[in-house]
Amino acid sequence: GDGANPGSAFILDAKGNLYGVTPNGGNGCGIVFELSPPATKSGKWKENILHKFDSSGKDGCNPSGRLIFDQAGDLFGGTFNGGGGISNFFCKNGCGTTYKLHLANGKWTGTVLHRFTGKGTDGQSPTGGLAFDKAGNLWGTTFIGGVGKSSTCGDTNGAGFCGTVFELTPNAKGTWTESTLYSFVDASTGWNSFSGLILDQAGDLVGTTENGGSALQGTVFKITPKGKGKVEESLIHEFAGEADGAFPNSGLTPDAAGNLYGVVSNGGGHAFTCTEDSGGGCGIVYKLTPSSDGTWTETILYTFLGGADGAGPGDDRLALDAN
Numbered sequence: 001g002d003g004a005n006p007g008s009a010f011i012l013d014a015k016g017n018l019y020g021v022t023p024n025g026g027n028g029c030g031i032v033f034e035l036s037p038p039a040t041k042s043g044k045w046k047e048n049i050l051h052k053f054d055s056s057g058k059d060g061c062n063p064s065g066r067l068i069f070d071q072a073g074d075l076f077g078g079t080f081n082g083g084g085g086i087s088n089f090f091c092k093n094g095c096g097t098t099y100k101l102h103l104a105n106g107k108w109t110g111t112v113l114h115r116f117t118g119k120g121t122d123g124q125s126p127t128g129g130l131a132f133d134k135a136g137n138l139w140g141t142t143f144i145g146g147v148g149k150s151s152t153c154g155d156t157n158g159a160g161f162c163g164t165v166f167e168l169t170p171n172a173k174g175t176w177t178e179s180t181l182y183s184f185v186d187a188s189t190g191w192n193s194f195s196g197l198i199l200d201q202a203g204d205l206v207g208t209t210e211n212g213g214s215a216l217q218g219t220v221f222k223i224t225p226k227g228k229g230k231v232e233e234s235l236i237h238e239f240a241g242e243a244d245g246a247f248p249n250s251g252l253t254p255d256a257a258g259n260l261y262g263v264v265s266n267g268g269g270h271a272f273t274c275t276e277d278s279g280g281g282c283g284i285v286y287k288l289t290p291s292s293d294g295t296w297t298e299t300i301l302y303t304f305l306g307g308a309d310g311a312g313p314g315d316d317r318l319a320l321d322a323n
Contacts (some may be wrong), residue, residue: 003049007249008129009066010035021063021077029053029061029082032074032075032101032108039284050075050108051101057082059112060097065196066129066251066316071286072138076113077127078140083115090144095124098140098168098178113138113168114178117146121180123164128196128251133225138168139205140175141193146183153184153191153211162191162306165205165223165231181231182223187212189214189233190219195251195317197223201258205234208248208262213238217246217267220260220288220296235295236260237288240289242267244298245284250316259296261301262319263313268303274311278304282311285318 003022018035022091025031025062032051038044052150053060060079067077076098083094095116108159120122123142144168148162165182173215184191190209197205205223217239222318224232239245245264253261262285269280282304304311 001026001049001052002047003033007315007320008064011067011069013069018178018256019067019075021065021067023062023064023080026052027055029055029057030063032063032067032077035289052080053079056084057093057112058084060099061092061094064127068130068132070132072146073103074132075108076128077101078128080125080143082126085115085117090125091118095145096126096142098126098130098138098176113176116142116145117210118160121147121164121183123166123177123180123183126166126281127194129198130205131199132198132207133199134203136170139165139197139199139223140168141165141196141207143192143194146180147213148183148185148189148191150186150191152158152216157288162186162189163209166248179229181229182233184209184212185213185288187216190221190235194222194249198252198254200254200260206229206252206254208250208252210247210249211251216245217241218248218264220248220252220262237298239264239267242270242272243280244268244300245286250314253318253320255320258290260296261318262286262288263318265312265314268300274306280305282306282309284312285313 004025034048035048061082062080083097085094094120098113109236123145125143146164147158153162162184190212192210220237245267268284274282285302287299
């Protein structure tokens, strides 16, 4: 009942409480939890379970990605499965949901904002965190789904396996309208975004795809809103494999200067093989620096060596301290 297998980054509120999700446990479909710090240094942190996803999965199942607060203190997130609907290889009683948790009179209440169907342009299996834009709309990505039906993405039966970028627009009566604004299509766009999105200083949205790019080793991409429901996608970086890393499934962290930081769990040596003290292939920490001409430069800050040094960094995002 306590939840199991936490994997996403925490978020903090102004009082120092931590919020996160576990994809498993609870009633079988995962939980949203809060950890409150102790009053004394020797005290213990207190856990408060804010929401247990229904075992039937009707409100979602297997929450994934980092939570996000709005200005009113409500929490927003997504689930990989559930919502009620079809069951297949990727969808378990539905193809995932986006949800809101609202606190009133000391009790958190959950609301489903959108149930993904995987049909038509709609994506399926949202992953990673959501992001608010300056107008109060929510943005996110789905791992698969959409209209991108390329054999490059693994499509074999006419289903969209490339993934999407979606927007949730708030309505006056508290409901939300979901729109698929972009479908990844092939190597030129990247596909299978696992990390969600963040907003950069220019108001564009950036994220990573686990696959695609010229070397098929994954990408860092940018989505630029163009108004009237239109967006433009461009690639900031295409991973080359081995020394450069491969298959990023972690999100990005911006600094005040507009640089982006991330990790890749594979590569970073002269081979992909990661064995104890192998000298490489065990993942990297990287930095992307923007230039005035719109290009970006990658710097590898650290290469994990395996063994006592650690390996396979992931699976959400880095955190920056005050320095």
